[in-house]
Amino acid sequence: MIAVEHLTVGYGDTVVLENVDFTVARGDVFAILGGSGSGKSTLLRHLIGLEDPMGGTIRIAGAPPPRGGAPTFGVLFQSGALFGSMTLAENVALPLATWTNLDAHAIDTIVRSKLRLVGLEGFENHFPAELSGGMKKRAGIARALALDPPLLYLDEPSAGLDPITSAELDDLIATLNTSLGMTTVIVTHELRSIFAIVRHCIMVDRAARGIIARGEPAALRDGSDDPHVRAFFNPRSRAA
Amino acid sequence: MDSAAPAGYAPWVLTNTHDPGFRVERIDRSDGGAELRFAGQLRFRQCFASWQNVRRLARPGSGPLAFDLSGVDTLDGAATALLLDLRDEVVAGGGAAEIVGAHGGVRAMLDLYGSHPSRPSLQPKPAPIGILDEIGREVHGLVNETRDLDFVGDVVVAGAKAVRAPRSVNWRDVPRLMERAGADSVPIVLVINFLVGLVTGFQAAVQLKQFGANIFVADLVGLSVTRELAPLMTAIIVAGRSGAAFSAELGTMRVSEEIDALRTLGLDPFTFLVFPRVVTLVLVLPLLTVLGDLIGIAGGLLVALLGLDITTNAYLLETQKAVGLWDVFSGCLKTLFFGLGIALIACQRGLAAGGGAQGVGRATTSAVVTSLFAIVVVDALFTVLFHAFGH
Numbered sequence: 314m315i316a317v318e319h320l321t322v323g324y325g326d327t328v329v330l331e332n333v334d335f336t337v338a339r340g341d342v343f344a345i346l347g348g349s350g351s352g353k354s355t356l357l358r359h360l361i362g363l364e365d366p367m368g369g370t371i372r373i374a375g376a377p378p379p380r381g382g383a384p385t386f387g388v389l390f391q392s393g394a395l396f397g398s399m400t401l402a403e404n405v406a407l408p409l410a411t412w413t414n415l416d417a418h419a420i421d422t423i424v425r426s427k428l429r430l431v432g433l434e435g436f437e438n439h440f441p442a443e444l445s446g447g448m449k450k451r452a453g454i455a456r457a458l459a460l461d462p463p464l465l466y467l468d469e470p471s472a473g474l475d476p477i478t479s480a481e482l483d484d485l486i487a488t489l490n491t492s493l494g495m496t497t498v499i500v501t502h503e504l505r506s507i508f509a510i511v512r513h514c515i516m517v518d519r520a521a522r523g524i525i526a527r528g529e530p531a532a533l534r535d536g537s538d539d540p541h542v543r544a545f546f547n548p549r550s551r552a553a
Numbered sequence: 554m555d556s557a558a559p560a561g562y563a564p565w566v567l568t569n570t571h572d573p574g575f576r577v578e579r580i581d582r583s584d585g586g587a588e589l590r591f592a593g594q595l596r597f598r599q600c601f602a603s604w605q606n607v608r609r610l611a612r613p614g615s616g617p618l619a620f621d622l623s624g625v626d627t628l629d630g631a632a633t634a635l636l637l638d639l640r641d642e643v644v645a646g647g648g649a650a651e652i653v654g655a656h657g658g659v660r661a662m663l664d665l666y667g668s669h670p671s672r673p674s675l676q677p678k679p680a681p682i683g684i685l686d687e688i689g690r691e692v693h694g695l696v697n698e699t700r701d702l703d704f705v706g707d708v709v710v711a712g713a714k715a716v717r718a719p720r721s722v723n724w725r726d727v728p729r730l731m732e733r734a735g736a737d738s739v740p741i742v743l744v745i746n747f748l749v750g751l752v753t754g755f756q757a758a759v760q761l762k763q764f765g766a767n768i769f770v771a772d773l774v775g776l777s778v779t780r781e782l783a784p785l786m787t788a789i790i791v792a793g794r795s796g797a798a799f800s801a802e803l804g805t806m807r808v809s810e811e812i813d814a815l816r817t818l819g820l821d822p823f824t825f826l827v828f829p830r831v832v833t834l835v836l837v838l839p840l841l842t843v844l845g846d847l848i849g850i851a852g853g854l855l856v857a858l859l860g861l862d863i864t865t866n867a868y869l870l871e872t873q874k875a876v877g878l879w880d881v882f883s884g885c886l887k888t889l890f891f892g893l894g895i896a897l898i899a900c901q902r903g904l905a906a907g908g909g910a911q912g913v914g915r916a917t918t919s920a921v922v923t924s925l926f927a928i929v930v931v932d933a934l935f936t937v938l939f940h941a942f943g944h
Contacts, residue, residue, distance in 0.1 A: 388817040
């Protein structure tokens with residue numbers, strides 16, 4: 314689904330990660346892991362086409378990330394990034410109204426179904442400012458799913474949420490993946506979410522300027538020799 | 554605070570009279586070493602006043618200096634930091650120093666604060682900027698501003714796209730924006746322009762009265778309001794009100810990733826956000842200016858009625874004679890360009906905002922200041938152009 318080869322990313326003249334290679338299989342739940350400031354969000358911005366790579370290539374289903382035109386993937390931003398001047402229904406309806414010729418009734422039906430899917434039916438006419446952090450993220454997922462993309466990117470979906478809301482969101486992501494077969498790429502450093510939903514992952518490190526580990530989360534936790542990887546997966550043992 | 558400096562081996566004692574629970578004494582031993590015995594509660598709020606005296610007591614002798622904390626019951630975070638710093642200072646000065654006798658919570662505090670090795674700052678403290686540096690930075694900033702011309706190019710491309718595919722423009726926002734930038738501005742536009750007309754009328758009246766030319770107040774107010782004052786004042790109000798609002802709104806959208814979200818939905822921020830705002834101000838500013846013209850003339854009329862014994866009919870007839878359609882039209886023509894400039898500058902500054910709330914604030918300030926500058930420059934250009942073409 315996604316093939317990244319020799320990718321170098323950064324901002325300005327600063328290289329953050331270089332020579333990054335990985336692939337994400339169709340239907341996988343794949344995580345980009347790393348500590349704060351490790352470059353994982355920068356990598357995501359390149360994957361979704363918001364930044365031009367300094368070098369290397371990104372292919373999504375064989376094509377580079379689209380610039381303009383109908384989106385081929387959905388993105389949940391860390392803050393939800395809902396449009397504050399629009400209601401939830403208008404937020405979810407925006408991509409449908411822009412990229413389809415559906416009539417208002419059909420769009421309304423789809424919007425309601427997407428909001429129902431994320432547990433926000435009844436909140437159609439609420440504005441983002443009237444919602445909690447977890448609700449905003451769920452609404453962000455509903456908007457990302459509006460056009461039924463085959464690929465979903467999630468930037469730190471659990472950040473800033475309480476454990477219960479975070480677990481609910483993990484369940485939702487897992488359900489979307491198993492029920493819809495949607496390829497999911499998650500940027501996170503939440504261990505509970507990683508072990509709950511992620512199947513494969515890479516770990517990036519700013520000091521190494523690249524990938525320092527790849528594989529299944531449990532295998533990395535139990536078998537990695539890299540001290541950074543061990544510290545990431547076993548923070549308690551580091552403290553001790 | 555009491556401090557004593559006894560001779561021989563007798564202790565130097567330091568107590569805080571405001572907090573009798575805090576006490577330090579220095580014992581100079583015969584082997585050249587010394588002990589600083591702390592007792593009671595070492596809390597920052599209590600001991601900071603006497604800390605300079607404690608530092609004096611901690612002067613290194615010929616032997617090692619021991620900070621004895623066996624008598625300390627309580628040690629808070631800031632006091633721990635001061636104590637560790639004092640020990641390091643003695644060591645850095647070539648002396649030997651150690652902290653002894655700490656127990657329980659006091660030991661835990663020392664372990665907590667002392668467990669992190671100190672390391673130098675990763676970058677030096679920002680030095681005060683000299684005047685030459687400041688000039689250099691400003692010049693560099695001005696050169697960088699030329700990159701903003703990219704934005705004009707992007708808007709032109711978006712405009713061409715909008716003409717080819719009008720449905721791609723977010724027209725839905727235009728009525729809402731017109732209400733905010735137009736209808737909501739009406740009260741302040743009326744008040745300001747009325748006062749400007751009133752002040753202009755009053756100043757004119759004072760001079761013209763001396764020559765018995767009272768009626769020409771109508772000419773002066775009518776012409777200056779329609780050609781210059783109403784367009785200028787209305788544009789300034791709109792720049793301060795709507796320009797700032799546009800910039801803050803787009804800046805906030807940028808820092809909260811909403812612009813990125815738009816792009817990932819395949820929507821162009823120029824056609825979705827910038828274009829509706831440009832259309833709004835280009836439409837709204839001439840309409841507000843016409844209102845400003847009318848109310849400005851009314852301001853002059855009030856002065857004429859109250860101070861010059863001119864009747865309403867006479868004033869309006871004189872205004873009608875003096876002010877032609879071109880005068881009103883030329884004023885409105887300028888405001889099309891004022892509106893275009895304000896909207897483009899505000900949107901550019903907003904979309905370029907970065908660095909959180911502070912960045913949004915900077916973008917908004919910059920949008921208003923640059924807009925005001927642009928308004929005056931455009932106004933001057935039009936004045937020269939109209940003059941050149943005999944208007």
